[in-house]
Amino acid sequence: xxxxxxxxxxxxxxxxxxxxxxxxxxxxxxxxxxxxGQPALIGLTEVRGRAVPLLDLPGLLGVLPxxxxxxxxxxxxxxxxxxxxGEALAFPVEQVIGVATLEDLPRPxxxxxxxxxxxxxxxHALNVDALAATIRLRLPVP
Numbered sequence: 411x412x413x414x415x416x417x418x419x420x421x422x423x424x425x426x427x428x429x430x431x432x433x434x435x436x437x438x439x440x441x442x443x444x445x446x447g448q449p450a451l452i453g454l455t456e457v458r459g460r461a462v463p464l465l466d467l468p469g470l471l472g473v474l475p476x477x478x479x480x481x482x483x484x485x486x487x488x489x490x491x492x493x494x495x496g497e498a499l500a501f502p503v504e505q506v507i508g509v510a511t512l513e514d515l516p517r518p519x520x521x522x523x524x525x526x527x528x529x530x531x532x533x534h535a536l537n538v539d540a541l542a543a544t545i546r547l548r549l550p551v552p
Contacts (some may be wrong), residue, residue, distance in 0.1 A: 411513075411514075412487060412511050412512065412513050413428060413429075413511070413512055413515045414428070414429040414510070414511055414512075415427065415428060415429055415509065415510055415511075415512045415515050415535075416428070416429040416431070416432040416490075416506070416509055417506075417507040417510055417531075418503045418505060418506045418507055418534065419501070419504040419505045419507065420468060420486050420501065420503050420504060421467065421468035421471065421473040422473070422533070423471075423473065423534055424507070424533050425522075425525060425533065425534050425535070425536045426465075426491070426510075426512065426515060426528070426533045426534070426535050426536065427535065427538055428515065428538075429509045429535045431492045431493060431494060431510045431538055432490065432491075432492060433491045433492060433493050433498075434457075434488055434490075434491050435488060435489065435503070435506050436457055436488075436489055436491060436500075437456055437486055437487070437488060437489070438464075438483055438484075438485055438487045438488075438489050438502065439455075439456070439485060440456055440485070440487055441453050441454070441464065441483070441485070442454045442455070448495055449466065449469055449541075449546065450466055450467050450469060450470050450545055451454050451464070451465060451466065451545065452465065452483065452502075453488070455500060456498065457491055457494060460546055462491065462500045463496060463498075463499060463500065463540070463545065464483075464500050464501060465490065465499060465500065465501040465520060465545060466501070466503070467501040467502070467503075469533070470521060470541065470544060470545075471521055471522055479550065480485045482483075482543055483502040487502050488502065488503055488504070488505070488506070489501060489502050490502075490503045490506065490527065492538060494520070494538045494539065494541070495542065496538070497530040497540070497549075499538075499542060499545070499548055502505070508517070510528065510529075512528050515535055517535070517537070518529070518535050518537040518540070519537075519540075520537065520538070520540060521536065521537055521540050521544065522534050522535070522536060522537070523535035523536075523537075524540060532543045542550065
């Protein structure tokens, strides 16, 4: 069954996730680090007047940031906003490639699928439900 996928790059990987989860790309204007910062969470950013957690996607995936990028994004960096089961999540990206129709978008059991070929590109599917669950587990509950 074919599915529309949002394709982007982060930490030098080309990633795909269901396009229906993507809300918008935005330029980071302000970043508020959190006290006692959690490694998975860079801080909070503002999107349309709403505080949104900004995730360290390379750190969560266990990969180093791509050459020439910083683990803490700079003002002016590109970020992707997702809606995962009503929760807003964002993370910096290097590039948004676009939306493509893929025949069989893998459903990884962990955070990331094994590499797969889609046309001329090698992609990894990102499991955003597992990503959201990982963040919930790593954040302290007040």
